[in-house]
Amino acid sequence: NAAVLSRRDFFLKGFLSLSVPRSCESITVEDYEQAAKTLLTALFIREKYSRLAYHCFPRTTAKFLRSANNEKWKICPVPSEGPYSMEDLPQNLNYSLRMKDGIIYVYDNEDALKQDQPRSLPYPDLETFAIDMSHVLAMIADGPTKTYCHRRLNFLMSKFHLHEMLNEMAELKELKSVPHRDFYNVRKVDTHIHAAACMNQKHLLKFIKDTYKTEADRVVLEKGGKKFTLKQVFDNLKMDPYDLTVDSLDVHAGRQTFHRFDKFNSKYNPVGASELREIYIKSDNYINGEYFARLIKEVAHDLEESKYQHAEPRLSIYGRATEEWDNLSKWFIKQKLHSPNMRWIIQVPRIYDIFRSKKIVPNFAKILENIFLPLFQATINPQKHKETHVFLKHVTGFDSVDDESKHSDHIFTYKSPKPEEWTMEENPPYTYYLFHMYANIMVLNNLRKERGLNTFQFRPHCGEAGSITHLVSAFLTADNISHGLNLKKSPVLQYLYYLTQVPIAMSPLSNNSLFLEYSKNPLREFLQKGLCVSLSTDDPLQFHYTKEALMEEYAIAAQLWKLSTCDVCEIARNSVLQSGLSHQEKKHFLGENYLQDGPEGNDIRRTNVAQIRMAYRHETLCNELSFLVDAVKSEAVAEKAS
């Protein structure tokens, strides 16, 4: 549509000339060049960490980084997905493995191990990481950089408002002319949901009643050497499941949970009884996690029925024991949990302190070993670890979870004790957890890449509460994050997350019950500025009322923030991009060329996102990036001239 485009062009050109911050009152040319340089360095740092871990880094940003370095742009290879089959397993390689400084090293054989000559894979070290961290930490406190980022973010906001006023109707017109596609049938992924809370309260209640009706005499629990049938369990709780209600189930978050993560966590116990949690929402129990699997499969069935909704549930690995992976994999396979509408993520709770105080582990390294060694073993010798190997094909990433608002006394530096030396009862800080998870995932991904196996995204909970340094750690180590609320508090980090388009799975209803009132949630603001945000439910069991939790999440956001169809479809598109869905699926859901930038990468017939919107986002990002690159280049010219 020529009229529309010319209006847009006019508007963008008008701005391009207006918006170059050559000489504003509060920022000098030197400051601007300095800020640009620092910001670019941060982008290079994230790019390095992303590439090492086979994480995503946006093509547009990468292109500009190449041009800043006068390098040529190479197209990043697309990861290919291995087929799903129990036969034809890759050969065993019988490499040797050893953990050193909390990171697993791979050796061709025992000799190489003895001589300490690991295979040539990238092994990150804590010192370099600490230095990179300190660079970004310094810049988020740097005055001129803060001013620069703050001004750019304000500008992005005003620019979007103008875009909206000029192009809202044109976007709508584009969408109306798309045949057979609307918000209801664009793909949307629930990018952040915990498997143990993926059903809503009414669903769990009905499930409990149904099992009691049909299987009251089944032995479901062993405790203190004694076995209990379902009937005995409820008798002991002095409770008749027929009378059970959503109120007595008491798993829903309420006013009592606001800023009380501890109270929230206890909501995972139906009727406040840990027995019921054990029976119904654990994978490793007396009934081999059968009920939990059935519940999840019912949720998966609903998603498949809806056709257009997907979810990425988190299953827990604690690092308490080596067998955890084996058990979880066997459960997954035996219960046939695969669903085309689900992709699996492993969440690791940050609870070393609990295991240490119970003397389950001697040091932090042991937890890391329990988590990662089985993965390396299954990757090296798949025929020896068939179940884990097969399960890992369905796993697309790792999450790090716990209450971020808990304070840590230890300050992470390059002098921090190595994981083997971390024997004290105190929990390591957030950054320490993140670095060591990232480091092992990175090595593992490189090893798996060599073998043509799928790699994993690191997708920690980050910025839900607590210190903003969490967001710095994730800026280096995460493919994408969940929550990101605290980006509100740091303009530099928020701008960096924008420039590198780090996807953020946001859950405003969850936040509303735990950390931040709905009306104060920054999601709309982030979306308007152009950050890559998606919507997710977190815990339907605790937060949602209707049968369709993800639709409830979208409906409330759309209603409260008066989001346009284009807005919600953009969020849905972001959710697919961010997800662990395969390249093939993303091509199918977003369009053949989804990896390309701007409107070329968008198939409006599949995403229902207006091309005007895509062009606006792309041009705006290029604009921001070119300022940085130009500043550095002009400085280089000036230096040469002098």
Add this chain to the structure above:
Amino acid sequence: NAAVLSRRDFFLKGFLSLSVPRSCESITVEDYEQAAKTLLTALFIREKYSRLAYHCFPRTTAKFLRSANNEKWKICPVPSEGPYSMEDLPQNLNYSLRMKDGIIYVYDNEDALKQDQPRSLPYPDLETFAIDMSHVLAMIADGPTKTYCHRRLNFLMSKFHLHEMLNEMAELKELKSVPHRDFYNVRKVDTHIHAAACMNQKHLLKFIKDTYKTEADRVVLEKGGKKFTLKQVFDNLKMDPYDLTVDSLDVHAGRQTFHRFDKFNSKYNPVGASELREIYIKSDNYINGEYFARLIKEVAHDLEESKYQHAEPRLSIYGRATEEWDNLSKWFIKQKLHSPNMRWIIQVPRIYDIFRSKKIVPNFAKILENIFLPLFQATINPQKHKETHVFLKHVTGFDSVDDESKHSDHIFTYKSPKPEEWTMEENPPYTYYLFHMYANIMVLNNLRKERGLNTFQFRPHCGEAGSITHLVSAFLTADNISHGLNLKKSPVLQYLYYLTQVPIAMSPLSNNSLFLEYSKNPLREFLQKGLCVSLSTDDPLQFHYTKEALMEEYAIAAQLWKLSTCDVCEIARNSVLQSGLSHQEKKHFLGENYLQDGPEGNDIRRTNVAQIRMAYRHETLCNELSFLVDAVKSEAVAEKAS
């Protein structure tokens, strides 16, 4: 629970002594007595109008009014419901009817009519009504009364906050101990929903596609003497229903509809095409309203499936022609629209000006006659008007609808032209409409009562926008109202609506798209103060996203305002009380003694409303009422003494 009760007692007693406004800085004893007297007069006025029309008036308030007059309290008879049957129709009475001053008068026979001796039924007159109106209008502007009401409302608010802090956990405990009852299986009625928009956008879209798939060659429209098949209709619109989407359907309200009721009204036309509205959501068209009926029955089916959800859809009678009732009744019976989960309300749009300018009617009286004469005829001679008689058994009330923000030049007084004289093109004002609808409903109800037939509630849209005088008219004439937002603006009216417990069906999602941002909606505040509010959807077609519109409405309110289970169950209970469900049904849904006051009237096993809450509401209302009565009595004593 003794502990709980004693805590509550302590708290209430503490307050009772604190809260008697004997001598505050800003209000003198004289002012207080004067305010009390005026307020009581307003209550007597509403009681009079309510009784005349067989509307509900709260027992508690009525008791206090009796005590103020030193009268005895008589229990109000419970309306009984006639059986649902096409046979055994009541006899024809062959009374004569005549409209005089816009109100239908009933005569025993033609002789009585000639001698102008109407049957002894109460016939309201405009003069008395105008005087009563002016009394209430004067008091809402009276300084001391405003101060008094403002202070009482503030007090009610603070008192509820205190109640919450003290008793929240005790209420929750009560609810947890109720077997088998929770928010999901308490009865809730969608107290305000328009039949033409009772399906959501996705539902309508699917229905259109389905009819096109199976009935493309059916003749569905006659226009300008030509007949069109469904295929031809879509061909003319240059549209393939297969490609139709929610976007192109374009019935959803968006940012464009805020404060634009005109734009909102046009959203009733799918794809902006009035042909599709004619075919799919009209009861009187070429296909005899078959599609519209099927759509409604699908919605009814979903409600029946849900079991606990009911709705009171509005069907339109315009007053354009005498046959409207006959057509609507035949449609209803032929299409078998009865559902146990639906009760029907007739909405009359306030669009005399349109009909007058098109010369369809000569004056306003003609519209009233077209609306009400058939009802009187069917009541008098049921065997002559079988269909209307049977349909009326399913009708429980009347609504008056249109954009309240439209300004009227005419100011209603006792000198306003009589309906027969209202021949100008200008639309009569809101109050004029309300009075004449009320007057005819009142006479009709008295006539029907004589015959043992069901009576009708008058339930106008009121206070959605426009002048606050609308709320004064409804205070006199309405059983209950929809919206009531403008009560925000008048403390006196708000307090009167509280004292008389006028039910208010509120639709915050509708308001959010049309008149008032969600966060500014007074629903929570009204609920806290103790006004009788319910939640309703208004137009799922335009506002809602999920399959369960009413649950979406409840979920958003609960999430955003952090309502407790007790809060939402209280709202649900209010919705049943307010509804046109029968006495038998209300007994079944709320408890045997639901007509009694306070905790005695509440069966917690059915309503899931805590008895502590019921006691709090009842004692608080009694407290407020007793201040008024005491003031008047002490004044009387003082007068006697002097």
